[in-house]
Amino acid sequence: MRLLPSGLVLAPGGRLASLAAVNESISERLYADDRVLVDKIVTKPLDNNVFLLSCAASNKSVIIDAAADADRILELAAATDVRAILTTHGHWDHVGAAAAVSATLGVPLYIGSEDTELSGLTGTHPLEAGSIPLGDLELEIIATPGHTPGSRCIGIGPVVLTGDTLFPGGPGATADAAAFAQIMESLDTRLFTRPDDTMVLPGHGLHTTIGAERGSVEDWRRRGW
Numbered sequence: 001m002r003l004l005p006s007g008l009v010l011a012p013g014g015r016l017a018s019l020a021a022v023n024e025s026i027s028e029r030l031y032a033d034d035r036v037l038v039d040k041i042v043t044k045p046l047d048n049n050v051f052l053l054s055c056a057a058s059n060k061s062v063i064i065d066a067a068a069d070a071d072r073i074l075e076l077a078a079a080t081d082v083r084a085i086l087t088t089h090g091h092w093d094h095v096g097a098a099a100a101v102s103a104t105l106g107v108p109l110y111i112g113s114e115d116t117e118l119s120g121l122t123g124t125h126p127l128e129a130g131s132i133p134l135g136d137l138e139l140e141i142i143a144t145p146g147h148t149p150g151s152r153c154i155g156i157g158p159v160v161l162t163g164d165t166l167f168p169g170g171p172g173a174t175a176d177a178a179a180f181a182q183i184m185e186s187l188d189t190r191l192f193t194r195p196d197d198t199m200v201l202p203g204h205g206l207h208t209t210i211g212a213e214r215g216s217v218e219d220w221r222r223r224g225w
């Protein structure tokens, strides 16, 4: 059984029916200020992080990577006014519940256009570089090709959700040397241009900061593909 570190809270509607149910209902609030809230659950089988990013003032939200387990994602989001599902990239483990959650909530599903085919999803909308309004917030959509051609990161204030583009300890996997060069270019020009205290929330595993990773970037480049 997993211990409950401080900061973990039960998702809206979380039940105490059994220990297993408690663990499965848990969401973690990773970030909160007076404008933005970011909550996370982890789904099987590949420990994908599913995020709920909410505007504190309007309660409008987006789900980022509806990876799997639609019921838990709906529970995570139930107390908010979900406007869309945003997808960091088209790999199967990041989109497993996307169609079901989109249909249940009646909200559009966005993915980088270069990854639409890869995802196997239909009826999606293109998630392109630029900004998307969410209540009082403007989400920054950042094109970061490399892990996949259509990879996107999502920035809000001092937080960036990086999908499989940047993890603690290095970039995401790439298919060949050219894709590795591309992901390093994305890191150099789109992510490590941000302040050191920027919080990095990847698509799997624990979070980090730009400052904690910055000193390793040249090692990653030397190590190469």
Ligand SMILES: [Zn+2]
Residues within 6 Å of the ligand: 089, 091, 147, 164
């Ligand atoms: Zn991936």
